[in-house]
Amino acid sequence: MPRAPALLPEGLRDRLPTQAEAASRVTRALVDTMRSHGYGRVSPPLAEFRETLGGDDDRSARDLLRFTDPVSQRTLALRPDITRQVGRIATSLLAKAPRPLRLCYAGQIVKLRASQLRPAREMLQVGAELIGSDSVAAAREIVTVAIDALDAAGIDDVTIDFTLPDAVALLADGPLPVEADIESLRDELDAKDAGALARIGAEAYLPLLRATGPFDRAIADLRAFDTTGTLASRIDALEAIAAPIRNRVSLTLDPTERHGFAYQSWFGFQIFVPGQGDAIGRGGGYAIPLGEDQEESAVGFSLYPDPLIDDGLGAENDAERRIFLPLGHDPALAASLRADGWQTVAALTDAENAERLGCGFTLGPDGPVEV
Numbered sequence: 001m002p003r004a005p006a007l008l009p010e011g012l013r014d015r016l017p018t019q020a021e022a023a024s025r026v027t028r029a030l031v032d033t034m035r036s037h038g039y040g041r042v043s044p045p046l047a048e049f050r051e052t053l054g055g056d057d058d059r060s061a062r063d064l065l066r067f068t069d070p071v072s073q074r075t076l077a078l079r080p081d082i083t084r085q086v087g088r089i090a091t092s093l094l095a096k097a098p099r100p101l102r103l104c105y106a107g108q109i110v111k112l113r114a115s116q117l118r119p120a121r122e123m124l125q126v127g128a129e130l131i132g133s134d135s136v137a138a139a140r141e142i143v144t145v146a147i148d149a150l151d152a153a154g155i156d157d158v159t160i161d162f163t164l165p166d167a168v169a170l171l172a173d174g175p176l177p178v179e180a181d182i183e184s185l186r187d188e189l190d191a192k193d194a195g196a197l198a199r200i201g202a203e204a205y206l207p208l209l210r211a212t213g214p215f216d217r218a219i220a221d222l223r224a225f226d227t228t229g230t231l232a233s234r235i236d237a238l239e240a241i242a243a244p245i246r247n248r249v250s251l252t253l254d255p256t257e258r259h260g261f262a263y264q265s266w267f268g269f270q271i272f273v274p275g276q277g278d279a280i281g282r283g284g285g286y287a288i289p290l291g292e293d294q295e296e297s298a299v300g301f302s303l304y305p306d307p308l309i310d311d312g313l314g315a316e317n318d319a320e321r322r323i324f325l326p327l328g329h330d331p332a333l334a335a336s337l338r339a340d341g342w343q344t345v346a347a348l349t350d351a352e353n354a355e356r357l358g359c360g361f362t363l364g365p366d367g368p369v370e371v
Contacts (some may be wrong), residue, residue: 012122022314026305027126027155029314033149034128037141039104043340044085046108050075052088063256065112078110083302087288090131091296099132117278120306127283129300135238139267140284142299143241146271147248154279154313159272162215162242163257164234165264171205175228178202179227183282189256208256215242215251222255231255234266241267249328258327263287269301275366276307317320318343323361323368324354342368 006012013025020219031041050066063080079085082105090101106126114121130138143160150158168189172182180200186195192209213222223235241249260282261268269282283301290296305313308341325334334344345357354362354371361368 011119022309023124024311026314029153030126030149031104031106033152034104036139037145039102039128040146042089042103042105044082047076047078053077053079062114065110070272080109082107082109083300086129091288091290101131104128123304123306125302125304127300127302129298131298132299134265135301136240138242138299141283143245143269144302146283146301147245148160148357149337155273155308157274159252161252161254161270161272162238163268164255165258165261165268166266167255170230174230178205186258190258196289212254213252215253218253280304319358322359323355323363324359325363329363
């Protein structure tokens, strides 16, 4: 009786040679760009103790795929995000390294559950973190590095959508207090539900719904709304961050957006490209807990390029540099071809040929011959 084909869990998949090679090319382009800006690469483990990956936080725990370590008998988890791991490295193994500390990374992450917009539970995450500062200058650098990396990987027609994660809290604690709890207020603003804002007595926040869209118009609307100057420093900072990149990407603003910004502090941004329903990247300022009510400021971003790779990003015609080596070929010549960047495919029998093995060239007496 034939064996049933092996099945993978929902949300997990195999990556075949073409796609795996494309992912490698994209990852290399992204990481090399970050390294060119002075970001040293780190490589945390795929699994850690549950607590260090956020297992004590209800929001983070929902993303953890957990299991028991047979050695320590403690609960481990597969990482759903690498940013927290980089923070752990920065505040432990690299605690005495000079600040600002620039680190980058690339690796697979695993989510406990998928979303409708992103059905994969395993995905590639590539990013950079600048640790020790969340100043305007640091924010400007991290956004610029993200755009440079996207450009190097061949990802263009990019839109950067800025947000202010703490804007609602600043307003509610200051000039615009509301009777409803702040989470309800944030939910209605996030849903862009004007009627619901009125029902909870938050009509004063309605202008925030209009301060959304193309950056220049939205920032002007936000400044006009901020009659008390509560958000003035935030608005000035966003304009400073946007200034050096406004001719490279499209810029938009949604000051109350919070999807994907669970731990960002004073500013955040999402990265969108045409044809993708969800953001392909997110970033912003945040704080790394140090214990005893202490923390370290940081800014960073994460990119999730898998959907773009599925659509052909990083793909190349391997046949153009793939050469068939017939029986009896010169091993030294084959070695020199590999050193020159060729992929060599050696015949094992005289029944094999270049076309069947996906080669665009075959090795002739005088060198490569196009098939």
